[in-house]
Amino acid sequence: MSAVNRAAIEDWSARIRRGEKRAVARGISWIENRDPRREPLLESLHPHTGNAFLIGVTGAPGAGKSSLVDRLIDGIRREGKTVGVVAVDPTSPFTGGSLLGDRVRMTRHALDKGVFIRSMGSRGNLGGLSRGTREAVRVLDAAGLDVIFVETVGVGQSEIDIMHMVDTVALVLTPGSGDAVQVFKAGIMEAADLFVVNKADQPGTQRLVKDIGELLDLTGRSRSWRPPIVETTVKEGRSIDALWRELLRHRHHLTETGEGERRHRDHLRREVEAIMEEELRSRLQKRMRESRFTADLDRVHGREWTPHEMARNWLDRLSGRERGNGG
Ligand SMILES: Nc1nc2c(ncn2[C@@H]2O[C@H](COP(=O)(O)OP(=O)(O)O)[C@@H](O)[C@H]2O)c(=O)[nH]1
Numbered sequence: 001m002s003a004v005n006r007a008a009i010e011d012w013s014a015r016i017r018r019g020e021k022r023a024v025a026r027g028i029s030w031i032e033n034r035d036p037r038r039e040p041l042l043e044s045l046h047p048h049t050g051n052a053f054l055i056g057v058t059g060a061p062g063a064g065k066s067s068l069v070d071r072l073i074d075g076i077r078r079e080g081k082t083v084g085v086v087a088v089d090p091t092s093p094f095t096g097g098s099l100l101g102d103r104v105r106m107t108r109h110a111l112d113k114g115v116f117i118r119s120m121g122s123r124g125n126l127g128g129l130s131r132g133t134r135e136a137v138r139v140l141d142a143a144g145l146d147v148i149f150v151e152t153v154g155v156g157q158s159e160i161d162i163m164h165m166v167d168t169v170a171l172v173l174t175p176g177s178g179d180a181v182q183v184f185k186a187g188i189m190e191a192a193d194l195f196v197v198n199k200a201d202q203p204g205t206q207r208l209v210k211d212i213g214e215l216l217d218l219t220g221r222s223r224s225w226r227p228p229i230v231e232t233t234v235k236e237g238r239s240i241d242a243l244w245r246e247l248l249r250h251r252h253h254l255t256e257t258g259e260g261e262r263r264h265r266d267h268l269r270r271e272v273e274a275i276m277e278e279e280l281r282s283r284l285q286k287r288m289r290e291s292r293f294t295a296d297l298d299r300v301h302g303r304e305w306t307p308h309e310m311a312r313n314w315l316d317r318l319s320g321r322e323r324g325n326g327g
């Protein structure tokens with residue numbers, strides 16, 4: 001790949017900041033494809049980020065996350081605000097046009113200039129998925145979207161990762177699914193700022209609300225923010241506005257208490273850590289392919305050197321310090 005054309009990137013960056021959908025889509029594609037233009041683009045966008053309200057929506061497949069987001073978009077648009085959605089599916093190798101269900105459910109908004117919806121798949125690389133998601137969110141943030149939803153499937157590691165990149169986490173549960181206990185076990189409970197009991201038209205709703213309440217009492221999370229439980233029914237549009245009000249109330253809480261700032265710093269720290277880890281691993285793997293590494297390994301195999309000695313020696317080399325000063 002020839003040298004990256006800075007001027008062209010600045011041009012795309014400016015178009016993204018003006019909220020041009022095509023430019024936003026292009027930027028996210030660079031991220032997904034690890035295009036050489038990705039890093040300079042993110043660099044150019046960075047000063048323009050940090051303004052959007054980032055909401056994570058998590059819960060089991062079929063809980064109604066996409067349906068809820070779709071309905072929330074209506075209300076947010078009526079307030080004149082713009083919305084981005086990143087739908088993350090770790091089980092899908094496909095990107096862009098994937099998650100047909102979400103596409104179908106949200107196509108109502110496809111022609112709306114104030115709504116941008118994008119799906120992200122794993123392409124077999126889960127670590128890359130959370131990085132890609134975070135960067136995609138940053139592009140949407142720079143594009144000036146007021147609210148950005150990050151929807152994930154399931155309650156695995158990728159959900160935990162995603163909780164570390166948003167301001168507010170909404171957990172969607174449904175009656176009769178046995179969700180509450182599972183979620184409690186997986187430690188997701190602690191990360192949720194808000195519980196949505198969706199499909200409240202179905203039996204078992206009150207039971208689930210009660211269970212969540214009891215689990216909340218158990219975890220003793222009643223200090224400065226007790227996660228509210230909102231019962232919703234998407235079809236009738238019931239309590240969608242109440243859900244939005246609770247989300248805004250949490251945002252207000254984050255601002256008022258300084259918790260939002262604390263989270264932002266924590267998220268950035270995690271991000272820098274992840275980038276350093278990734279970079280170190282790739283440097284390490286490059287050096288392990290050197291013939292010198294193989295030769296040293298022979299010495300360990302021949303019992304001349306311990307694995308520890310060799311590892312330390314190579315770590316020093318990795319950080320640019322050669323041995324031989326007798327240390
Ligand atoms: N009965 C009922 N069905 C719902 C409700 N909300 C969503 N659904 C249905 O649940 C299915 C899964 O919804 P979806 O939004 O794709 O769930 P996701 O996988 O969590 O994004 C769809 O068939 C929806 O129509 C609800 O409040 N009540």
Ligand SMILES: [Mg+2]
Nearest residue numbers: 065066102151
């Ligand atoms: Mg969905």
